[in-house]
Amino acid sequence: SGSDDPLISKYPGLVSWFTSNGGKIDPRITIGYDDKGIRGMIASDGIPGGTVLIDCPGSLVVKPEDTGNQCAHVENIHDHLKAGEQSKWHTYFDFDDSLGSRVPSEWRTDRRAMTELQGLPPSGQTHRHIEWFRSHCKAGQEPSDLEIRAFKIFLTRAADMGLIPMYDLMNHHNGKINTRLQKSDDGGLLVIALTDIAPNEPIYNTYARSGWESSVDVFNTYGFVEDYPQLWQWGDAELDEKNENDPLHHFFRYIGNKLNGESSDLMTYQPNSPKYEVLVLSPDIAALFPTKDLVSILGNGQRSMEEWIDLIDKHHRVLRASAVSAMQDSIKNLFETLPTTIEEDKMILASEKYAMEKVARKGRNDTNKADVVQAVEYRLAFKEALKLAMDIAQKGTFEEDSDEL
Numbered sequence: 001s002g003s004d005d006p007l008i009s010k011y012p013g014l015v016s017w018f019t020s021n022g023g024k025i026d027p028r029i030t031i032g033y034d035d036k037g038i039r040g041m042i043a044s045d046g047i048p049g050g051t052v053l054i055d056c057p058g059s060l061v062v063k064p065e066d067t068g069n070q071c072a073h074v075e076n077i078h079d080h081l082k083a084g085e086q087s088k089w090h091t092y093f094d095f096d097d098s099l100g101s102r103v104p105s106e107w108r109t110d111r112r113a114m115t116e117l118q119g120l121p122p123s124g125q126t127h128r129h130i131e132w133f134r135s136h137c138k139a140g141q142e143p144s145d146l147e148i149r150a151f152k153i154f155l156t157r158a159a160d161m162g163l164i165p166m167y168d169l170m171n172h173h174n175g176k177i178n179t180r181l182q183k184s185d186d187g188g189l190l191v192i193a194l195t196d197i198a199p200n201e202p203i204y205n206t207y208a209r210s211g212w213e214s215s216v217d218v219f220n221t222y223g224f225v226e227d228y229p230q231l232w233q234w235g236d237a238e239l240d241e242k243n244e245n246d247p248l249h250h251f252f253r254y255i256g257n258k259l260n261g262e263s264s265d266l267m268t269y270q271p272n273s274p275k276y277e278v279l280v281l282s283p284d285i286a287a288l289f290p291t292k293d294l295v296s297i298l299g300n301g302q303r304s305m306e307e308w309i310d311l312i313d314k315h316h317r318v319l320r321a322s323a324v325s326a327m328q329d330s331i332k333n334l335f336e337t338l339p340t341t342i343e344e345d346k347m348i349l350a351s352e353k354y355a356m357e358k359v360a361r362k363g364r365n366d367t368n369k370a371d372v373v374q375a376v377e378y379r380l381a382f383k384e385a386l387k388l389a390m391d392i393a394q395k396g397t398f399e400e401d402s403d404e405l
C-alpha cells in the first residue's frame with residue numbers, strides 16, 4: 001500500500017466522481033489490502049448495523065439496453081473501455097484491477113495448471129466461462145485483448161443488474177459477511193450494514209448465496225479458494241447411475257423422508273444438491289450431505305460455531321448410515337486416483353510459491369507459475385475437506401438402516 005499505489009490513491013477521485021453523479025457512500029469507508037494482500041473495502045471507523053453504506057443510483061449502473069442479454073453486457077463494457085475518457089464511467093474503469101488476478105478461464109490449456117487439479121472438479125470445466133463467451137457472444141471468433149478484459153470484468157465484478165460502482169469493491173466472505181443488499185426504486189442498489197462493523201474490519205459481500213454456488217464454483221469463476229464456510233461438491237460414476245435410476249435418490253439420505261403415494265409431501269429434508277457434498281466450518285467441523293435448510297444462511301448472515309455444532313449434530317442424526325458409507329467409498333476411491341498426498345501437496349505448494357516469488361523479485365510476473373500455485377492451493381483445500389469428511393464419517397454415529405441406498 002502507500003500513497004504512490006494507484007490502486008489505493010485513486011480512491012478519493014472515484015468517490016468524487018461517484019458523489020457528483022448522484023451516488024452516496026459512507027465517509028467511514030476506505031480501500032486497503034487485507035492480510036492476504038487482496039485489495040478491498042474496509043471500514044476506517046466503527047459503523048453501526050443498519051447504516052446505508054452505499055447508495056448507487058440506477059443512472060450509474062453500467063448496463064446495456066437489453067439487460068437480459070449477457071453478451072450485450074460484455075459488449076457494453078467493451079464499448080466503454082474503448083471510449084476511454086469519453087465514457088461517463090472512465091474514472092470507474094480506471095480503478096478496476098481485474099488484470100491483477102487470474103481465473104481458471106485464463107489458464108493456458110497447454111500448461112501445467114490444468115493437470116495440477118489432478119482430475120478434481122472443476123477439471124474439464126475450467127474454461128467453461130470463456131468458451132461460453134467465445135461460442136455464444138463471438139460466434140467462435142477469437143476475442144481481442146480488450147474484449148477479454150471486458151469479459152473478465154463482467155465475470156468477476158458484475159451483479160445481475162450490471163456493473164455497480166463501489167458495490168464491486170467488496171470482497172467475498174460467507175463467514176464474516178456484514179452487508180445486505182436492497183434494490184432501489186430507480187433501478188439502483190443500496191448496500192446496508194448487516195451487523196455493527198468495527199474499525200479496520202473489511203466490508204464483505206457474498207458471491208455464493210444460500211448454497212447455490214459451491215467453493216468449486218467460486219474457484220472456477222473468481223480464482224480463489226474461499227475461507228470457511230466452504231461447500232465442496234463432487235460426483236462419481238456410481239452416484240450418476242443412482243441418480244439416473246431414481247431422480248429422488250438423494251432425498252432418501254435422510255431418515256424421515258417418505259414418498260406419500262404419488263406425491264412427495266413427506267419430503268421434510270431437502271438435500272442441497274444431488275452430489276456428494278460437504279459443508280466445512282473449520283479444520284475439524286463439517287456437515288456431510290447438508291440440506292438446503294442448513295446452508296440457507298450462507299451469504300445471508302453469520303452463525304456462531306456453537307450454533308453450527310448444535311445444528312450439525314441434529315443434522316447428522318437424520319443421516320442414514322448407508323448414505324454416509326457411500327460417501328466414504330467415493331472418497332476412498334477418489335484418494336486412490338490422486339497422485340499426491342496432502343502432506344506432499346503442502347511441500348509442493350511451498351516450493352512452487354518460492355519459485356514464483358524468486359522470479360517476481362527479478363521483476364517478472366510469471367502467470368503460468370501463479371496459475372500452478374493457485375491450482376495446488378485449491379486441490380490441497382479440497383483434499384483436506386475430503387479427509388475431514390472421511391474422519392467424520394468414521395467417527396460419527398448415523399442412523400442405521402436396513403435398506404441399501
Ligand SMILES: C[S@@+](CC[C@H](N)C(=O)[O-])C[C@H]1O[C@@H](n2cnc3c(N)ncnc32)[C@H](O)[C@@H]1O
Nearest residue numbers: 038039040101156157168169170171172222224
Ligand atoms: C468484485 S471484485 C472485489 C474487489 C476487488 N478485490 C478489487 O479490489 O477491485 C472480485 C475479485 O476480488 C478478488 N476477491 C474477492 N474476494 C476474495 C477473497 N475472499 N479471496 C481472494 N480474492 C478475493 C478476486 O480476484 C475476485 O475476482
